[in-house]
């Protein structure tokens with residue numbers, strides 16, 4: 001587990017990280033989201049030791065992280081890091097060797113990753129001859145080649161087409177499932193929503209929300225519900241007359257509503273289930289959980 005504990009950082013008189021604390025748990029994917037200039041890259045650079053913090057510390061499994069620990073991390077920096085003129089396989093093998101792998105293992109690891117990422121036919125081409133999306137896949141392979149103990153990826157999905165997103169998602173999920181902590185930043189909230197177990201939202205250098213995806217959704221779910229009735233003559237219009245309820249969407253047997261209290265919502269369900277089953281039955285009744293995009297809008301406001 002990586003702990004970011006009370007990190008602050010200023011550039012000149014400008015504070016860009018202000019007492020930032022969160023954890024990246026082992027075996028879990030943590031999505032790091034925030035608007036432009038929120039402080040994601042600065043935080044990641046501090047985790048990797050590329051930049052120092054003015055205050056606070058980064059811990060690995062409870063102890064201050066050392067340079068030796070960091071050498072075993074995998075990092076995909078915002079500015080990317082591969083040589084444009086070097087062949088992809090050769091370059092990844094070289095990186096594996098720099099991390100202490102034997103030549104054979106480094107080449108085998110690089111080859112397997114490039115195959116997995118759909119670059120098997122481009123392994124012997126130079127990086128600069130690849131499309132931007134394929135260069136991005138190669139950068140991801142570079143972060144993983146030495147089988148790192150933790151992974152920190154700055155915008156790994158930017159510039160990838162939907163097929164490539166799926167491939168990268170699967171590779172990262174597999175990697176996390178082996179027990180390593182994975183932190184990745186992204187502006188693509190739909191991808192974060194699908195991929196991450198935990199979410200950290202940063203705005204103006206402060207942590208605005210953090211927790212498991214489910215906990216955040218539950219925390220921000222409010223009291224919005226959806227009722228769907230089945231039956232040829234199903235009509236949910238009566239929900240409008242229920243006390244303590246305000247209907248936000250009505251369409252035949254479907255009603256979405258906000259309830260003042262849980263009791264008011266429950267009364268809707270009781271009434272729906274006590275209706276004559278030959279007229280309408282309850283197909284579904286559930287609280288509406290907000291998407292990550294909705295939660296994000298709410299917390300960065």
Ligand SMILES: Nc1ncnc2c1ncn2[C@@H]1O[C@H](COP(=O)(O)OP(=O)(O)OP(=O)(O)O)[C@@H](O)[C@H]1O
Nearest residue numbers: 011012016034035036037038039040041042043078
């Ligand atoms: N070396 C630096 N000198 C001065 N200011 C910096 C430096 N590095 C970052 N900043 C400032 O710190 C703030 C946070 O930048 P950072 O790159 O961490 O944001 P970010 O969340 O990664 O943004 P984006 O999503 O746009 O990449 C920005 O206002 C940026 O201009």
